[in-house]
Amino acid sequence: MKKLTAIFIFTLLLVLTACTEEGQKKDPNPGAVVPYLDGGWVSVWNDEFDGDELDQTKWNYELGGNGWGNQELQFYKPQNTTVSDGLLTITAKKESFQGREYTSSRLTTKYKGDWLYGRVQVRAKMPTGRGTWSAIWMMPTESKYGGWPHSGEIDIMEHVGYENNRIHTNTHTTKYNHNLGTNIGYSKTVPNVSDEFHIYEMIWEPGSIRIYVDGEPVGLGVFAYNPLSNQDVEYWKAFPFDQYFFLILNVAVGGTWGGSQGVVDSIFPTSMQVDYVRVYQKDYLYYDGFEPTKVGTIAKTTQLANSIWWPKAEDDHGVEYYEVYVNGEFYKKTNLNQIMLTTLSAGTYEITVRAVDFVGKTGEFSEPFTFTKT
Ligand SMILES: [Ca+2]
Ligand SMILES: [Ca+2]
Numbered sequence: 001m002k003k004l005t006a007i008f009i010f011t012l013l014l015v016l017t018a019c020t021e022e023g024q025k026k027d028p029n030p031g032a033v034v035p036y037l038d039g040g041w042v043s044v045w046n047d048e049f050d051g052d053e054l055d056q057t058k059w060n061y062e063l064g065g066n067g068w069g070n071q072e073l074q075f076y077k078p079q080n081t082t083v084s085d086g087l088l089t090i091t092a093k094k095e096s097f098q099g100r101e102y103t104s105s106r107l108t109t110k111y112k113g114d115w116l117y118g119r120v121q122v123r124a125k126m127p128t129g130r131g132t133w134s135a136i137w138m139m140p141t142e143s144k145y146g147g148w149p150h151s152g153e154i155d156i157m158e159h160v161g162y163e164n165n166r167i168h169t170n171t172h173t174t175k176y177n178h179n180l181g182t183n184i185g186y187s188k189t190v191p192n193v194s195d196e197f198h199i200y201e202m203i204w205e206p207g208s209i210r211i212y213v214d215g216e217p218v219g220l221g222v223f224a225y226n227p228l229s230n231q232d233v234e235y236w237k238a239f240p241f242d243q244y245f246f247l248i249l250n251v252a253v254g255g256t257w258g259g260s261q262g263v264v265d266s267i268f269p270t271s272m273q274v275d276y277v278r279v280y281q282k283d284y285l286y287y288d289g290f291e292p293t294k295v296g297t298i299a300k301t302t303q304l305a306n307s308i309w310w311p312k313a314e315d316d317h318g319v320e321y322y323e324v325y326v327n328g329e330f331y332k333k334t335n336l337n338q339i340m341l342t343t344l345s346a347g348t349y350e351i352t353v354r355a356v357d358f359v360g361k362t363g364e365f366s367e368p369f370t371f372t373k374t
Pocket of ligand 1: 049086
């Protein structure tokens with residue numbers, strides 16, 4: 001028995017050695033403090049705010065006092081941002097400036113930190129008091145699907161001061177947005193949002209965005225694409241989150257939401273503080289071991305002409321896209337499990353689909369589906 005165990009361990013060691021020599025883990029970005037997280041995540045971007053000024057190789061200031069689409073009252077300027085003692089501080093002030101009665105700051109990572117899929121962790125403390133509206137959120141870099149809300153918005157965390165300790169997460173899309181009263185969102189009460197640091201986190205994978213605070217889901221905490229319940233639209237109208245997004249940190253004053261119960265001037269100055277922002281992405285090359293599953297039964301979309309969908313294929317680290325074949329010939333790629341077949345001329349075709357993961361492994365083709373273009 002002992003001998004057998006020894007042989008087993010020796011063999012295991014050989015296997016483990018072989019694995020580590022075969023592929024190298026992806027290097028984290030320089031300056032990563034926590035380079036790897038369980039589940040195959042590697043640090044790709046971070047700011048620990050260890051300097052004495054904002055690192056403008058990572059962040060942009062957005063400036064101005066035009067109301068920012070929400071009738072907000074503040075003027076955004078750089079002077080309301082400071083970095084010291086390892087913290088970023090954005091302070092909202094009662095201060096007359098360029099026709100506005102309040103000032104604050106808004107920072108973005110646009111063109112300096114833009115990601116498609118990944119995991120974002122922000123350790124932060126919110127401002128407090130009636131009239132504040134602080135947010136950690138994301139907007140599309142290129143707006144491929146058009147202006148708001150068509151290319152999407154991801155609100156990882158929003159907090160309005162009149163409802164202290166209640167945090168909110170929302171996504172906005174063509175089909176689901178607050179102008180239509182259809183936006184999807186979740187809320188959670190988090191004690192001491194303004195007195196203690198909490199970790200606000202997003203895990204974004206193909207077809208799914210999950211939101212957490214201190215490792216717990218915010219409400220249901222899941223935004224996911226489901227073709228069965230979205231048979232009236234192309235996938236991107238329900239889930240445009242298959243393009244690059246950048247991060248935004250800001251503290252607004254007043255506005256349609258933050259100001260809906262007035263602004264109390266005695267609360268100022270009040271600040272949002274951020275200990276760090278860390279962004280991770282999957283190290284697919286090192287971790288991916290299996291090809292995606294065979295694509296299931298293809299169906300015609302019931303409320304949209306010339307469109308088909310199929311159940312999501314499974315993969316150990318995610319399906320990057322699907323390949324659609326028409327009569328055995330490659331037709332198009334689609335990032336999620338629905339496609340319009342508008343460019344085919346009238347006639348009957350045999351459609352097959354297969355899933356491709358992030359390292360190019362392909363799943364089995366689906367059973368053929370007979371599609372008639374009208
Ligand atoms: Ca820090
Ligand atoms: Ca895989």
